[in-house]
Amino acid sequence: MNKARETVLEIDLGALEHNYKYLRSKLNSETRFLSVVKAYAYGSEVQGVAKRLEALGTDYFAVAYTSEGITLREAGITRPILVLHPLPAHFEDIIRYNLEPSLYNKYVLNEFIRSARKLHCSEYPVHIKINTGLNRLGFWENDTDLITEELEHAPELKIRSIFSHLAASEDKNEREFTLGQINSFKNTAARLIKKLGYKPLLHQLNTSGILNYTHEAEFDMVRSGIGLYGFGNEAKYDQELKPVVSLKSVISQIHDIEPGESVGYNRSFIADSYRRTATIPVGHADGITRIYGNRKGELSIHGKKAPIIGNVCMDMLMVDITDIPCSEGDEVIIFGESPTAAEFAERAGTISYELLTAISQRVKRVLINETTSP
The missing domain is CATH 2.40.37.10 (Lyase, Ornithine Decarboxylase; Chain A, domain 1)
Structure with a gap:
């Protein structure tokens, strides 16, 4: 390999593949894998990274904002793409580019229903974010009636997944808190599923969750961001992963x-x-x-x-x-x-x-x- 002759950021797709396979090895074979490629794939090069992950068989991608999802679609990515923090101003673009929004409160839910209705959608896939303790985005645990009442009159939408985000899965001192988040998510998801009459995908584990809590909360899918790029938030896992x-x-x-x-x-x-x-x-x-x-x-x-x-x-x-x-x-x-x-x-x-x-x-x-x- 030629030595650098200028300032460059090298992205080792072989290391990315190693990390993906290592994280996959921690899961049951039927568990789906969502690759987080927001922020230019954590500052690397999103098109090359996403294409390699799609070739490796990732089931889903996640980005933070709509523009990032559009970039992936324009690069030829065909896997489903979850937009974690969609803004109502971009909802019509989400639908036009076949992206899937996270809906996290009544306001964004109703705004997306309006956009889906305007564009004549039917059972458009959406994801319901539940706040179990990170206190950043998400419906509250007692919002299940609100969600189902709004969706009852909105055939334009169908819930593809219900998910939440762990706040401290890398910190062994916060195990009790993390288990509380997991139990809260289980209970809230169960109530929501009962009211819906069908079962969407469930996912809560991030990278540290995959490494520390698969027994408690593997569910139907997991999400990994920083782990794909070589970091497990703990020395023993960092030794198993390769910096990308x-x-x-x-x-x-x-x-x-x-x-x-x-x-x-x-x-x-x-x-x-x-x-x-x-x-x-x-x-x-x-x-x-x-x-x-x-x-x-x-x-x-x-x-x-x-x-x-x-x-x-x-x-x-x-x-x-x-x-x-x-x-x-x-x-x-x-x-x-x-x-x-x-x-x-x-x-x-x-x-x-x-x-x-x-x-x-x-x-x-x-x-x-x-x-x-x-």
Whole structure:
């Protein structure tokens, strides 16, 4: 493989396939799998990722917003697509592009009924979101009568699934709370199914749920986002998964810094001894924010750690390479296998999700291992 000659985000579709198969191995064979590809597939490259997952047999996709679902349809994706946070302004587009909305309160339910009626739909698939404790979106547990009363006069819709979202499935200290969410969902779904007279799909488990709660709540389908991209929110699972995304760059210039000289804006780094520094063409406009400056972030050059010194600039950052033999044009690993995105993010007090999804679209995306394994 050629070394990076510029700042690139590599997306390893072979690693994606490994992660998908690993997560699938935790499930019963009949359990359906929903792949979450919102936010450009967690900051990677959504078309390539979605096409590989569709080839692997994922049953469903999920996106946050309607525009993301339209992008998938225009790329040729044919699997069902759940829109997790649809807005009424886009309901007609949802129907035109054969997307499936999550309906989470009376207002959006009635607005979608109006749109479906206007476009002469019949039994259009929708998903009912139940709030069991995350307190973000969702009908309340005692809203089952409200839901069925509205749907009784709306043949335009049919519930495809009932689902909820766990708040702390990765935290073993919150097991009691998580089990309470699961029981609440079971009871609410059972009441709703009884009133409907038919059984939609049920799903509640996210990545950490798949890894920690399949015995209690596998239901008909599971959802995975961050796990597909290589992170299980726990060290033992991270070892089983493979990072899909690597941010790589090159050394643009090397400087010899004398004691007392400064590096970068506001002179936030002042050398107390002779130092060598390297300038890397990536900055806060690319998603490596200023929080990583002043030795909070470390990159890898020839397998050795190079701390970021001074303030991160908009388009560049500087690292200390005093103890690393290297030259201008050499490759730099910002995150990938080592350090991983989780490790890099942790040093700045954040999480892999935030780091991955923050990588600017101006960074060139490169797909590798594009051939599906037999």
